[in-house]
Amino acid sequence: xxxxxxxxxxxxxxxxxxxxxxxxxxxxxxxxxxxxxxxxxxxxxxxxxxxxxxxxxxxxxxxxxxxxxxxxxxxxxxxxxxxxxxxxxxxxxxxxxxxxxxxxxxxxxxxxxxxxxxxxxxxxxxxxxxxxxxxxxxxxxxxxxxxxxxxxxxxxxxxxxxxxxxxxxxxxxxxxxxxxxxxxxxxxxxxxxxxxxxxxxxxxxxxxxxxxxxxxxxxxxxxxxxxxxxxxxxxxxxxxxxxxxxxxxxxxxxxxxxxxxxxxxxxxxxxxxxxxxxxxxxxxxxxxxxxxxxxxxxxxxxxxxxxxxxxxxxxxxxxxxxxxxxxxxxxxxxxxxxxxxxxxxxxxxxxxxxxxxxxxxxxxxxxxxxxxxxxxxxxxxxxxxxxxxxxxxxxxxxxxxxxxxxxxxxxxxxxxxxxxxxxxxxxxxxxxxxxxxxxxxxxxxxxxxxxxxxxxxxxxxxxxxxxxxxxxxxxxxxxxxxxxxxxxxxxxxxxxxxxx
Numbered sequence: 001x002x003x004x005x006x007x008x009x010x011x012x013x014x015x016x017x018x019x020x021x022x023x024x025x026x027x028x029x030x031x032x033x034x035x036x037x038x039x040x041x042x043x044x045x046x047x048x049x050x051x052x053x054x055x056x057x058x059x060x061x062x063x064x065x066x067x068x069x070x071x072x073x074x075x076x077x078x079x080x081x082x083x084x085x086x087x088x089x090x091x092x093x094x095x096x097x098x099x100x101x102x103x104x105x106x107x108x109x110x111x112x113x114x115x116x117x118x119x120x121x122x123x124x125x126x127x128x129x130x131x132x133x134x135x136x137x138x139x140x141x142x143x144x145x146x147x148x149x150x151x152x153x154x155x156x157x158x159x160x161x162x163x164x165x166x167x168x169x170x171x172x173x174x175x176x177x178x179x180x181x182x183x184x185x186x187x188x189x190x191x192x193x194x195x196x197x198x199x200x201x202x203x204x205x206x207x208x209x210x211x212x213x214x215x216x217x218x219x220x221x222x223x224x225x226x227x228x229x230x231x232x233x234x235x236x237x238x239x240x241x242x243x244x245x246x247x248x249x250x251x252x253x254x255x256x257x258x259x260x261x262x263x264x265x266x267x268x269x270x271x272x273x274x275x276x277x278x279x280x281x282x283x284x285x286x287x288x289x290x291x292x293x294x295x296x297x298x299x300x301x302x303x304x305x306x307x308x309x310x311x312x313x314x315x316x317x318x319x320x321x322x323x324x325x326x327x328x329x330x331x332x333x334x335x336x337x338x339x340x341x342x343x344x345x346x347x348x349x350x351x352x353x354x355x356x357x358x359x360x361x362x363x364x365x366x367x368x369x370x371x372x373x374x375x376x377x378x379x380x381x382x383x384x385x386x387x388x389x390x391x392x393x394x395x396x397x398x399x400x401x402x403x404x405x406x407x408x409x410x411x412x413x414x415x416x417x418x419x420x421x422x423x424x425x426x427x428x429x430x431x432x433x434x435x436x437x438x439x440x441x442x443x444x445x446x447x448x449x450x451x452x453x454x455x456x457x458x459x460x461x462x463x464x465x466x467x468x469x470x471x472x473x474x475x476x477x478x479x480x481x482x483x484x485x486x487x488x489x490x491x492x493x494x495x496x497x498x499x500x
Contacts, residue, residue, distance in 0.1 A: 129193075129228035132276065136170055139241055140234055141277035143227060144170040152200055155468035164201050169242070172196050172204060173224040178245055184219045185493045188243050188394075190235035191254030193470060194401050194479075195226025203473040205254075208480030216484070218493050223248070231259035232381050233281050239388060248394050250492060252456070252483065253385065255400040257440040264289065264377025266370070281381065283373060289380045379447050386453055395492055398448060399456040401471060401479055403441035406462040410469055411437075456486045 129142060136143035144150070144166045154160035167175045180186050189195055189206050197204035206224035213220040223246055225238050235253050243251065264281045265271060271280060278294045382398065389396035401407070408424075411417045418425045418432065425432040436442070441458065448455035460478040462471050471479065487493045 130170075134170060138278065140227070140230070140237060142229070144172075146170050152198075154472075155198070155465045156472075162200055171225050171227075172201060173206060174201075176221065176223050176246065178247070180247055181219070181221065183494070184221050185213075185250065186246065186248045187220060187222045187250045187252065187487075188239070188246060188248040189222055189224050189226065189252050189254065190238055190243065191226045192230040192234070192256050192259065193226070193228040194256065195224055195254050196228055197226075197476060198465070198468055198470040199473050199476060203476055205476050205479050205483070208477050209483050212480050212484035213487070213493060216488060218488070220493060226254070229259070231256070232263045232378060233279070234277065236381055236384055237279065239385065244388070244392055247392075250395045250397065250487070251385065251389065252397045252399055253382075255398055255402075255444060257400065257402050260374055260378050263381060264374065266373045266377075269370075269373075281377065283377050283380070287376060287380075289377065289384070375443060375447075379451070382447060382453060383451060386451065395454070397454040397456055397486075398444060399479070399483060400441060400444055400458075401462050401475075403438045404458045404460075404462045406464050406471070406475055407469070408437050409461075410464040410466075413466070454486075454490070456483055458482065459485070 130144045131137065131148075132142050134143040134145045134148075146168050147165050148170070149163055149165050150172075151163050152161060167173050169175075187206075187209065189209070195205060201207070204224055206222040209222045210220055223243075225235075225243065227234070230238075232253065232255060239251060262272070262275065262280075264283055266283050267285060269282075280292050280294070281289045282292055284290055382396075385396045408417070412419055416426075417435065417437065418427065420432070424435050424437050426435055427433075445455055447453065459482050462475040462478050464470065464475060465472050
């Protein structure tokens with residue numbers, strides 16, 4: 001239908017604004033239609049082909065960005081397509097019906113692409129550290145929703161990625177029954193991000209330990225309960241709340257010294273206002289641990305999210321809301337506040353000589369009273385583990401991947417420590433200070449000897465990603481070999497080590 005510049009008499013005044021927009025789009029619709037049809041068609045085909053016959057990672061752009069471009073382009077395509085049939089000579093009734101049809105089609109298209117978005121590319125969780133709204137967050141501060149779908153992307157290789165689901169308990173692991181298979185040694189692995197694993201689910205430490213033991217003819221079931229940011233006191237809470245119900249034969253805590261500063265607190269020490277866990281352990285005057293509950297009220301059961309939390313979760317799961325929040329609002333905030341984006345996410349975790357507020361590796365002076373109290377508190381936590389081990393007939397062991405040569409090489413590569421004249425140094429206030437990178441591991445060995453707690457030795461190098469301080473799949477495999485080798489050497493598998 002040819003365009004007429006004259007104002008059609010059949011349109012009512014209430015559609016005057018809409019009519020002007022339609023007239024404008026009619027002038028350009030052919031060019032716009034070709035443009036968006038080409039872009040949307042090529043992008044959508046790229047996503048579908050990559051999903052069904054490719055590696056699922058996207059060909060040109062990142063998977064999330066690519067899918068969002070597709071969403072916007074498809075919506076524009078439908079808009080142009082239906083406006084093609086609305087023209088300036090339509091009657092008011094016809095124009096209204098077409099506009100209603102247009103809105104319906106846009107809504108239907110949005111729902112369709114929303115479903116495709118969740119099916120093809122689930123929303124990544126930043127460093128996969130869980131949610132404050134998950135049911136078990138009431139117990140631990142943050143956790144994953146049962147069977148939540150997550151996304152892994154190799155920090156060093158964008159072609160290595162996959163989506164996966166956590167188990168029904170919210171852990172990155174397969175589902176386990178409480179009943180144990182006869183003749184099987186059940187091992188419970190507790191810890192933070194090293195246990196959770198920056199890797200595919202089949203490459204976590206727990207699966208690698210199972211493989212190694214199986215290769216040596218040992219029937220073992222390894223249960224993994226780890227979450228990014230969890231510290232030693234978290235592991236103790238997990239053991240009490242969930243771990244004991246699985247009746248483990250061996251419990252291994254993967255100790256991370258980067259978080260030992262929030263494991264326990266001295267009597268007069270100020271609690272960080274941003275601490276998200278609902279509990280903490282405090283040393284009293286007699287240097288004994290007291291558990292302080294911050295939740296309202298004390299809870300021994302998992303709670304369901306409130307209506308507000310449910311609405312917030314629902315909105316957070318809508319792709320459009322995430323897009324507006326992450327790609328528009330946050331960028332505007334950063335621009336207004338003039339925030340400088342860090343080149344690497346770990347830049348915020350730096351070394352200090354005496355006391356580390358945040359960090360993945362703690363370099364310290366043992367003469368610092370605050371640090372000394374932290375180690376006293378951490379040792380007390382270990383003794384609580386050991387006490388539970390004797391009461392429930394399992395063996396408690398410790399392992400730490402934070403002081404191996406792989407971690408040291410990663411720190412050297414990024415100039416976080418400096419090697420000079422055969423010694424390691426850190427830079428503080430333009431001065432070099434000598435450090436012992438293995439100091440944490442040495443203290444851990446001393447604690448083990450004093451309390452007869454088994455410390456799994458570091459015999460291999462735990463390989464790290466270049467663009468992330470966590471172990472890659474090869475590092476996890478070496479950790480698993482150290483663990484499995486220790487269990488076999490000490491003859492701890494396929495037998496109970498304590499009699500009730």
